[in-house]
Amino acid sequence: MIEIENLTKLYGNKLAVDNISFKVKKGSVVGFLGRNGAGKSTTMNIITGYISATSGTARINGYDILKNPREVKKCIGYLPERPPIYQEMTVQEYLKFVCAIKDVKASAVSSHIEEISNLVKLNEVMGRRIGNLSKGYQQRVGMVQALVGNPEVLILDEPTVGLDPKQIIEIRRMIKALGKKHTIILSSHILPEVADVCEQVVIINQGKIVAQDTLANLQEGIQESANMVVRIAGSESAATKQLRALSGVKFVEGLGVREKDTVDILVETDKGVDVRRAMFNAMAKANMPILMIKYVDVTLEDIFLKLTGAEREI
Amino acid sequence: MWAVCKKEIQNYFFSPVGYVFIAIFMLISAVLFFNINLTANTYGTGYSGMADYSTALQNMTIYLSFITPVLTMRIFAEERKNKTDQLYLTSPLSITSVVLGKYFAALTVLLIAMVLNLIFPIVIALYTSSGSLSFAMLMVQYVGFFLIGATFMAIGVFVSSMTESQVVAAVVSFAVAAVIWLGDSMLTSLGSEALTDIASSLNMLARYQSFADGIVGFSPLIYYVSISGLFVFLTVRAIERRRWTGV
Known part of the structure; x- marks a missing residue:
């Protein structure tokens, strides 16, 4: 489903991602774990086509992000570290706009927005300006934005950062539910979160992958x-x-x-x-x-x- | 593309930006209208009580070039700073359609301002003998005015795509406008033939002259459209380039 091969990204002379490769099978939830600055966001930005890799390839469903960006972007929903929301728009206007740029059929827009916003209980704030919403709701708006068009792959960059404990539990529960239908890559530096939500873990440190396996195998390996x-x-x-x-x-x-x-x-x-x-x-x-x-x-x-x-x- | 355009137009009027642009535009036009068309004195302006709007509109082109950054400075700089550009750069939209959508939105606001501006020639038409103001000629002048505005907008959009600071975008756009207006006479006064050629190729106002005279010239039309196209293209390239370098 997702194949990353020898991906490298240089920012000037600084090596942000160093020759990483991993695969994600369809339908799995993968935790992308690393300290701040380890290269998680850079990798996610490359997979989603926001930035380009210096070398290496990222393929989704067999499509290369550089050669067929449109096909790749169609099957990805991305929640970046900072949700890409417009403060001055209402939630409804914003989601309509996202539907339009993600090629959702005009006739299906209203029902689609209702369906996906139901998942995160966003209905009661549909008419409010995004800038006036709490951080938790803004994060949910970002989450719904990623779900527009029912993409097969969801890429979530630190989805629970800045939320209160109750909201964190809600978002995690939601990710687990979404994992039944979607392939998910989730980055985090919060370990219990990854332990809670993900079946497979990729650990990245200073731009390199240091381990990738199921959580059970990783525990087994270290436990003598x-x-x-x-x-x-x-x-x-x-x-x-x-x-x-x-x-x-x-x-x-x-x-x-x-x-x-x-x-x-x-x-x-x-x-x-x-x-x-x-x-x-x-x-x-x-x-x-x-x-x-x-x-x-x-x-x-x-x-x-x-x-x-x-x-x-x- | 139209989704982006629609959203940007809404954005201009959700925020004060669109109103501020139109207000400044109307204020400056009103002052020019007063000085050139209404009063009988010639202080400073050299004109008095003209029963014709073309001089006022021609003067307005200079001010227009200095107020277009109000509309263009935030167009990409703000999105880059807030990282909302991640939304459309990871969507199936092409960069070209994003740039064009935003550019057309800015042009729409200019058009709205120009429609409101029609009040001045209408006033002239009401108080002068019929026939002294040619409707066809006026329309040609407005077409020229729009083209010159569209050219400065394209330059402003390009400048905005190069930075994440709106202030830098605005100041650089002002500087470009100033160089375009002043560079011509400076290069010409140096006396070199080559420099004079360069000067005349930069001279946007000279190309406006044929529109002011009521002629839709093929060459000035191509001139404005191709410069606008060039800067739209450069904007697309600038955004594309940043995806590679990350800076």
Whole structure:
């Protein structure tokens, strides 16, 4: 569906995107992850034809953005980082204009606008000037603009930036719903967002792709052992001694006291080894009851920091 | 293209820009009308009580060139600054149709101003003996006036596409107009034949003369249309070029 090959973009001498390639299958939701300035927006601007690449190709449905820009642009809906809205127009006027420039049939315009604005609950503000709307509504107007003409591909550049938590949840829910019908590339520097919405992740750092895989595979890859935090009623030295004696346990470390007369301990085991039953019996025998067992998952944040070479602050 | 044109015309009248342009246009025409056609004195102007609108209209061309940036300065600069150009540059529209749509919108506002301007020749016609004001001749003069306006608009559109600052666009457009009006006499006074040729090719007012005399000359018509076309083309190229360089 979307094929990016050896894409490079130079701004003067500055290399913004460095020879990146990736593919997106029809119907998938791909998260494009990177820090600010990593090259996410530049890549998206190239795919949508806003700017041209210095070298490399971007193809959508087999059409090259440079050779057949019209065909490519017809099947893309783009929400840039800053929604391209005109402050002085009303929502209705603006959407009519977008319909006109995106070749929506004149007879279908009203019903189409109603249909897509229903998706983001924009109906109650249709007659208001865009400049007078809140940031959240302006973002939604930008979103609806991308949906005009029902494009197969949606490219959303940081769609939740600047929104309040409730709006963020709404927009994410909407993207998930849209993902059932559309192929979506979504950029973000917010990790839980990508973890929540996307099946596949492309991580970009300083213009280069450092990883691309499904989220599950990425977690698997980085996770060499299973970690859990256990809270035990008793002293640290006695508890760690008991835990170290269990078979399958690789590493034990006291994490300090979080609750009176208890101790928190990090227990690391080999992947696929379940020590919980043995641990329960052993600690019960020693009269040091286990009050809590919590698995510590590898988060996208861990993956991201590991791949981009940044240190994690504890 | 027409969608862009319609939106731009609406935009001129949602914002004060369209009204400001028309108001300034009418104010200057009214002052010229007063000085040239109404009063009997000749202070400063050298004209008095003329029962003919062509002199006033001819004078107006100079002022027109200085007020067209009001309409053209924001035309691309503002969109680039607000990044709303992302909307049409990622739509199936061609850049040419965007440029033409915006250009025609600016021309429409000029036409509206010109229609309102007809009040002055109408007043002349009402208070002079019939036949002293030729309708056909007046129309030819207006055609010439529109062409000269369209040429300055095209230059202004091009300047606006080169920057994201409306102020820079306006100032550069003023400077271009000034050079066009003043450069002619400067180059001619240097005495070189080649420079005089260049001067006459720059001289927009000289080409207006045949329209003022009531003749639709083929050569001046082609002159204005081709300069306008050239700058529309350059605007398309400028936008296209920026997609490659990103600056």
